[in-house]
Amino acid sequence: VQPGSPSPIPAKLRDIQWGKLNFLHTTDTHGWLAGHLQEPSYSADWGDYISLATRMREQAESQGWDLLVIDTGDRVEGNGLYDSSDPKGKYLYDILKQQPIDLLCSGNHELYKQNTSETEFLTNVPNFMDSYIASNIDIIDPNSAKLVPLGPRFKKFTTKKQGYRIMAFGFLFDFIGNYNNTRVQRVEDAVKESWFQEAIHDDEIDLFIVLGHVPVRSEEYQAVHEEIRNARGNIPIQFFGGHFHIRDYARYDTHSSGLASGRFMETIGFLSIDDVKSTAPNFSRRYIDNNLFSFYHHTGLNETNFSTNHGRNVSHMIQHARHALDLDYVHGCAPKTLWVDRTPYPSSDSVYTWLETEVLPQSIRNPLRDGTSALAVVNTGAIRFDIFKGPFTQDSTFIVSPFTSGFKYIKDVPYTTAKRIVALLNGQTKIFTASAQHPHTSYCPLAPPEQCAYQSGNMATKDRQTAYLQRTSQQHGQAIISLEVESDPQYFPGYTTIDDAGDDGDDTIHSSVSFYQVPNVIPTLIHPHSTQVGEEDLDSSEEPSTVDLVYVDFIEPYIALAAKFSGLDVNLPQDSDVYMDGVTLTHLIENWIKKNWKCDEATS
Numbered sequence: 001v002q003p004g005s006p007s008p009i010p011a012k013l014r015d016i017q018w019g020k021l022n023f024l025h026t027t028d029t030h031g032w033l034a035g036h037l038q039e040p041s042y043s044a045d046w047g048d049y050i051s052l053a054t055r056m057r058e059q060a061e062s063q064g065w066d067l068l069v070i071d072t073g074d075r076v077e078g079n080g081l082y083d084s085s086d087p088k089g090k091y092l093y094d095i096l097k098q099q100p101i102d103l104l105c106s107g108n109h110e111l112y113k114q115n116t117s118e119t120e121f122l123t124n125v126p127n128f129m130d131s132y133i134a135s136n137i138d139i140i141d142p143n144s145a146k147l148v149p150l151g152p153r154f155k156k157f158t159t160k161k162q163g164y165r166i167m168a169f170g171f172l173f174d175f176i177g178n179y180n181n182t183r184v185q186r187v188e189d190a191v192k193e194s195w196f197q198e199a200i201h202d203d204e205i206d207l208f209i210v211l212g213h214v215p216v217r218s219e220e221y222q223a224v225h226e227e228i229r230n231a232r233g234n235i236p237i238q239f240f241g242g243h244f245h246i247r248d249y250a251r252y253d254t255h256s257s258g259l260a261s262g263r264f265m266e267t268i269g270f271l272s273i274d275d276v277k278s279t280a281p282n283f284s285r286r287y288i289d290n291n292l293f294s295f296y297h298h299t300g301l302n303e304t305n306f307s308t309n310h311g312r313n314v315s316h317m318i319q320h321a322r323h324a325l326d327l328d329y330v331h332g333c334a335p336k337t338l339w340v341d342r343t344p345y346p347s348s349d350s351v352y353t354w355l356e357t358e359v360l361p362q363s364i365r366n367p368l369r370d371g372t373s374a375l376a377v378v379n380t381g382a383i384r385f386d387i388f389k390g391p392f393t394q395d396s397t398f399i400v401s402p403f404t405s406g407f408k409y410i411k412d413v414p415y416t417t418a419k420r421i422v423a424l425l426n427g428q429t430k431i432f433t434a435s436a437q438h439p440h441t442s443y444c445p446l447a448p449p450e451q452c453a454y455q456s457g458n459m460a461t462k463d464r465q466t467a468y469l470q471r472t473s474q475q476h477g478q479a480i481i482s483l484e485v486e487s488d489p490q491y492f493p494g495y496t497t498i499d500d501a502g503d504d505g506d507d508t509i510h511s512s513v514s515f516y517q518v519p520n521v522i523p524t525l526i527h528p529h530s531t532q533v534g535e536e537d538l539d540s541s542e543e544p545s546t547v548d549l550v551y552v553d554f555i556e557p558y559i560a561l562a563a564k565f566s567g568l569d570v571n572l573p574q575d576s577d578v579y580m581d582g583v584t585l586t587h588l589i590e591n592w593i594k595k596n597w598k599c600d601e602a603t604s
């Protein structure tokens with residue numbers, strides 16, 4: 001663990017159930033290799049995870065069983081350890097590669113920017129060699145300028161102890177937001193390729209493993225499942241997924257299942273199959289809270305014999321990197337906790353309400369447009385994490401808002417049209433999220449990813465969810481999107497997952513936390529600033545007739561689409577301009593906090 005990280009709180013735990021074949025799974029770690037320094041439940045770091053995998057592998061192998069380690073992508077963007085260095089990821093890749101990962105693949109965040117995907121290709125793929133699978137991603141090789149596979153399309157191997165013959169694939173969902181130096185083939189098309197058909201017809205296979213940065217309930221995985229089933233009947237298939245940042249476990253049939261292991265190093269997913277070759281293989285899943293209390297419990301070890309030298313050294317590497325990046329530097333102190341979706345929006349504890357009532361009105365400004373009102377539109381997915389009461393550090397800056405998008409604007413838009421654009425972006429028709437042809441699309445580009453799981457309505461135990469949601473919406477006037485289990489004062493709050501195997505998947509027995517729906521975008525009307533020195537800003541209670549429509553440039557394609565539907569005659573990007581040169585949402589938030597959140601006894 002990192003110095004200063006909080007000790008885990010002892011809790012009642014459910015055991016893991018070992019099988020002859022066992023897996024540890026991470027996904028959507030987004031640079032959180034130091035663990036959570038403000039949350040005891042998730043305070044273990046990548047070094048501790050290395051110790052866990054080593055100890056569990058030792059124990060499995062001593063019984064003649066196998067253990068495989070899997071990661072399903074989005075390892076970058078979302079934490080100071082990755083985002084605050086120059087170049088980004090200066091320390092991350094060396095730390096990541098310390099864990100012997102047996103199978104890994106790319107997420108969408110590895111592909112948003114040219115330099116990220118090129119680093120993936122030139123550094124991370126070689127670090128993991130043939131374990132890195134890219135079944136549907138190509139990249140323009142920066143050396144040859146040729147389009148080549150990002151990594152091998154599949155991996156065939158035999159497990160060390162049981163000798164299971166495995167064929168593994170590694171997919172990315174049908175992502176369309178990648179930079180133009182990469183090509184993502186639709187999964188539904190990739191499975192029709194001859195290399196895939198040959199691979200699934202290989203007779204010398206006991207088990208297929210499909211890993212992917214793909215939600216476990218998705219059209220993409222349905223297509224892979226169907227293709228393998230059609231070719232190979234009842235052969236066991238184990239899927240590992242991610243992207244929606246949720247814990248989830250789907251049973252597709254008696255011989256296949258899919259595990260999703262959360263986000264941000266909160267969860268280490270465990271899965272076992274016993275026995276792959278039997279007529280009725282038994283699958284067992286567990287979502288392990290990422291802390292030493294859980295790790296000691298599941299290995300039967302303790303603080304004197306759990307950590308390996310290698311694990312401890314990696315914790316030191318992380319500590320050194322955090323120190324070099326000055327991640328503990330305090331910019332200010334939050335007077336209270338602000339939540340992404342653990343409180344209704346709008347409300348005084350919502351990070352979005354804080355943004356739209358305080359940060360944006362006081363920070364969005366273009367002196368050249370001082371006489372004009374602005375409607376600032378920020379996508380809710382641009383905010384990645386909660387802000388906890390207390391010190392707001394250099395690390396927190398990137399945890400909350402890691403992206404490098406600036407602000408652009410369309411000038412002099414009729415205010416009614418601007419409001420219509422916002423309404424469309426937030427619309428129930430879901431034209432920007434899902435369509436009639438693809439109601440369960442994995443791509444929902446505006447809101448935080450966990451919201452997409454709820455938007456697509458494609459969750460476990462749907463009937464129970466629906467009944468519950470109807471009841472709670474009536475009670476609270478706003479949709480709550482998680483199920484509550486009985487709350488019990490002897491438990492502290494945390495994940496209480498309901499999946500296709502029931503409600504006993506989490507290792508730690510928690511009391512439940514409610515999650516609420518948030519819109520795709522939040523609009524903030526900013527009244528004109530005075531152009532005269534010393535004059536007060538104009539106070540306008542009246543609605544403006546026109547506004548500058550200001551937005552984070554990441555959402556420009558969706559603004560363009562909504563503008564078209566709203567009858568606004570603009571051609572983007574030609575008709576838009578930079579609103580605040582070189583300023584990102586991250587800068588705005590950091591500067592506002594420096595000015596407004598002083599540390600004193602009450603807040604630090």
Ligand SMILES: O=c1ccn([C@@H]2O[C@H](COP(=O)(O)O)[C@@H](O)[C@H]2O)c(=O)[nH]1
Pocket residue numbers: 028074108109112243244245379380381382383403404405444445446447448449554
């Ligand atoms: O530059 C960016 C990139 C992404 N976003 C937001 O993030 C989600 C995707 O998050 P995942 O971790 O891949 O699930 C996307 O929907 C956007 O809302 C962003 O705002 N800016």
